[in-house]
Amino acid sequence: MKKNKSIYMPQEIRVILLEFVLYVILEALVIFANFRAIRESFPTTEIAKNKIIGYSHYYGYPFYFDTFIIFFLLLSPIIICLLIALRRKLISK
């Protein structure tokens, strides 16, 4: 039976994948451990000129905090890959 090449990953990619997963876990742990500190570093929502009272104004949440957290999580693979690539480049030099 003819084997499909892409089923088998080269050794190097496996190491990168493992490193990637470790970074993701580390990132999740760092966010989890510092969740409150990150939240408090964001400013409380201001009642601006139009005097809107929405959820974040009434309950005192920073307006962009969850946007920041979710987008940071979603886009972190790009940052992690960049870090891995840089680290590998530095080591190979």
Added chain:
Amino acid sequence: MNKLNRAIIFLFVVLSVIVSVKLTLCIPTIFNSLGFDSQNLLVWRHSAIVGQLPYKDVFYPYGLLNYWKETSLFWRVVSILLTISLFVTLLYAFLKLFKNKLYAYIVTIIFYVSTFYVTGISSFARYGVITALAVISIFIFYKNTFLPKKILFLVGVIVSLVFFLLIDQGIYVILFFSFFIFINPILKSGFTQFKEKNYYQELATSYSIFILGFFIGSLPFIGYFTYQGILFDFVSDFHKLSDISEYAKTPYLHSLRSLSGIFNIAVLFLSISYLSIRTFFISRSFDRNAYAILSLSFVLLLLEQKSIIRSIDNQLVFISTLLLLTLLYNIVPRIRFFLKKSFFIKERYLYAMIIIVIALLIFYTSVKGLPFQTCNTAGSIEKISSSWFKKIPNYSLVLNKISQYKDFNGKIFSFPGDPLFYILFQQNPPYYFTIYDASPEEYQNKRIKYIKENKINYVIYNYNIHAIQDGVPDLVRGNTEINYILSNFHIVDKVENFLILKKNESNEDFFTNPFHLGHIPKSEGIYKKRIIDEEGHKVYETKLIPELNKFLAIHNLNSNNLFFIFTPNTKYNEDMHFSIKTKDNHTADIYFHPCDIGAACVINVSRISLFNQNRRLGEVIQNGDFKGKIEIITGVKNATIW
């Protein structure tokens, strides 16, 4: 096998046509509930039928298509054709993307099921626009480094059509094409195009033609708006759409608490991880499937941003399902292998199973009706309304009751959000139907103007609704409006959960108690204490409540334009509770979230329900232990502080 393929595609198209026609003719089950959202949709339908103009006569955060289709057979047909084209476009894309036909059919079936049973077809008709355009455009982008000028112009025209007909989708489509025009040459060149000089020239030309196409496509709509005299209203409403994000913001990280939200985020994370690893470590050239993953990820990312503000997790499931299936096809080659040479099921049996599943879907959607749609009262707004009256006697009881009053002039006002009454009383609704839509103070003033201009004598107050949305009390969200109502109307009757309020002839009022201010005093302290220090005049300062009460007993302090500032010197974990007693023996109980040590909590007394009329302060009662500074300030412009 070719005949079988043709039969399957034909069945998929038949299913798409049935679903699209029924979507327009049937009534979404959302209308069975009495939420303000569903009532708003009904009143918009009613407004369209009685000839009111969107943006000018009624607030309308959507595009023209949905408004026009209520009154015009032509636009109803356009709406049906649009939904059919979304299904057919995606079917075509699947057949092109997945060379394995069986996989393409399985993807299509899973897509239909997730759309029918999780997303809902009406949501698909909305969010499917950006999805179908994104998926189909990858075939054009994949073929060209820079899109040919004619295509770019056409894309600009299509984008403008989508923008004016379906505003929110139009914004996403603009963002999508702007991003892909920029990124496509880079992807095609393996990330080396940045270095080319002509890249920037070509990019500038591409954007210019795209914008020109958009402008030319906009002309008929600009002409229509000018003819109707609503161009300014459209621009103004569009500008104000940004306010929605502020008052519609949903609870924190809600997506991580719902199954569909977690699914969407997990799939998006996997896709971005796949694209990143692939680009950095495997191959910098993007094949067609990688393009598909990138475009679907970009669309999902755009919509996820909306979902963080206003939860649409369920509506996005069909996109994340498509993304997951495309991703699986790319990263699990065993799928292709298994489908090519199945050890367990012969290929023709798989085909037979697919046909049976589609036939069942056709049967259920045509005979049993669509999920989340009901077809038993198809047709006009009048039919929906009359069926509703029978279901909800409270509304007709109120109608009968008010109609009997001798001084009733035929017009009512609903607070906080039962706009259905405007249909029942056959009157034109206010520009903003509910207090939720009118959360900004400027909009509340517009509703107050409506009460005054229409000489409304009766207000229908649904006291069962404490918070119309997201747990924010209506007394706080719509404070300006409710204060006007409380000070200008009084209770004359009660029908089930509705209070009937009548316009005052004398200076009487009523108020509600207690009053929960949430985090507002804290926020106002953080951002506006400086203004109070600059503008205000300190009337009194103390650390002891008995001293304060002695001062209040001697002096006649009016509540108008008066501010209390509480600055604690110890940490409090629970809400603070103070009561203010007036000299005419009324009491307001005020709760608010405590401030940090040394930080000021600012309370604008005239925002409290009891003080919607000017009253003299008699006594402050401390409930619980408060240690810190209490100040009384006057002279600050009321307009500055909430």
